Every structure is written in C-alpha cells, then in structure tokens.
Amino acid sequence: MESLFFQYPAKNKIERQSHVGVVGSGDLEVLVTPSEEPWVKVEVRTGMTGFEQTWEKVIERFCNYYAAQATIQVNDFGATPGVVSLRLVQALEVSGHHEIS
C-alpha cells in the first residue's frame, strides 16, 4: 500500500461531506470533507505502485478545475484514470460544489 499526497490552492466552498464509490477491484472510494482553508488536500492510498505521475495528472486537473476547499481521501483498488476522474466529479456533485467562479 502506497500513500500519495497532493495539495493545490482552492477558493470555492462546498456544502457537505460526501462518500462515493465502491470497495472493489477496478474501482475506488472517494471521501470529501469541506475545509475552511484555501487549499484542496488529497491523499491517495493505492495498492498499485509506480503510477505516481498518472495520479498527479488526474488529481491536478480535477483540483485546478474545481478549486474546491476540501480534504479528499481516495482509496484506490486499481481503477483506471477515467474512473478516478469521474468518481471525483461525482463526489463533488454530492458535496454540493458551487458554480465555478
């Protein structure tokens, strides 16, 4: 199990906690907690090693687009980048993000 940490500036508030996704192969769980800090902090826990650059690309794109003030925990079970991106979007929908400013 490997833990990866990412942090980007953020300016958009979200309304509530969310938990989406599935514990199961090829999928992932995403837990989003609103934060008062001007950051989005992401921790990725994954059993697959050696994909750090792929994770960085996926997480950075998401964080830059939404800039949501949140702490995000990702528990990965070997999901593809496409699945990861959509799960992040889904989690933020449930968290009630405001329109992008």
Add this chain to the structure above:
Amino acid sequence: MVMNPHDLLKIKKTTKLSSSPEIPEWVTESLQDVPYVVVRRAPMSEGMIPIGVRGKKRNQRFGAYIAEEDIVHLISPVTILQKYAWREKISNSPMPAIKALGHVHEIFKPYNLLWGPAGSVGFEMVSKCQTVTKSSDLDVVVYADEVLLIEVVENIVNKLNQLSVMVDVQIETPNGSVSLREYAREKGPILMKTIDGAKLVHNPWEPEFVTAPY
C-alpha cells in the same frame, strides 16, 4: 464469436500479443505457464480483441490485443457455473472467496439471475492456477438485460453484507456495467463502465450520460 468483458479466453501458446508499450517479461512467462486471458472492456482495435493478462502478483496486470484465430476457446462467467465442478471446488478449497460462491448461489436463487464468478475466483476455476488468496474478494457478474428492481437489489445487498467475505457484484447491462452496491445505495448518478470509458448515469438501462466537465 461474441465476446463480453469478464469472459476468459484460452489462447494458443504461439499467440503474439499486440501492444504498443513493451511487453514485460512476466507477461510472456505467465502466458507460457497459464495460457488464459480475460476480455477487457475496450473497443476492438483493427479487428484485434482487447485482453488483459494476469500475473502472479496482485499488481501485475497487462492490457494488450490478440487476434481471434489465437483463441482456443471462450469461457464466460455463466459457463463456469454450468460446466466447471464448482460445488466440488468449494468443498475442497480453504479460500473464503471460493467458499462464498455457495452462499451467493443461495442468495441469488430466488431471483433467477444469470450470473457467474469473475476476477481471481473465476480465473482459478478455469485455469486451475492458484490465484485466489485468503484476502481475495469474490467478484461476481450479474447479466441483466432488463431493469433490476431496486427492492430486489437492496435485498441482495443486505444478504451479501452478512457474509464474511467481500462480494463485489457488477451488473452487466446492454449499455455497460454498474456496481450492484452503488445502484442499490445512490440516489444521484452512478458510475457506469462502458466500452468507451467510464460515464455517470441516472438509469443504467436508459443511460443519458453525464460527462466530466473538464
């Protein structure tokens, strides 16, 4: 030949994999020992079939393509229950994920579902190669051309949750695959794996895809 994701293919020993990344050594070795691959959910590429190779280690997975003439035969998850002696296998196996097949069979029986084992359990039953470990989940595929009622699905999830093994059920619809647990739980859109990648959908049987905004 009709092929679906999760189907296992026995391939000829002479099969040449087609792949743009270089083929790792473990892939060639494991196919020499165990000439079975799994059909991946991806479009065909120039008439070639998308497949996945499984290595001994958990993180050893490799995606490539093969030609149809390299297939010796195809075994779908449903066929595993029909043609492989799974009852015998579960009574002889110490592995919780394999034993759980019997429980899942009981849970599904009242609903007359078309289903079968996938993942490491399906692979081991077909290839006879020890793949399942003590900590393995049981991956199961349920084929549903028609809507599964939410009451049925909730009932199944409640029963699966009482088992000591994690049973991960994918519902295969004509449009793609969704997680049974997520379908039972979520009010909002859920994730569907389609041949063109992952999408968010409200109704898996009448999908209007919600796409990522970026």
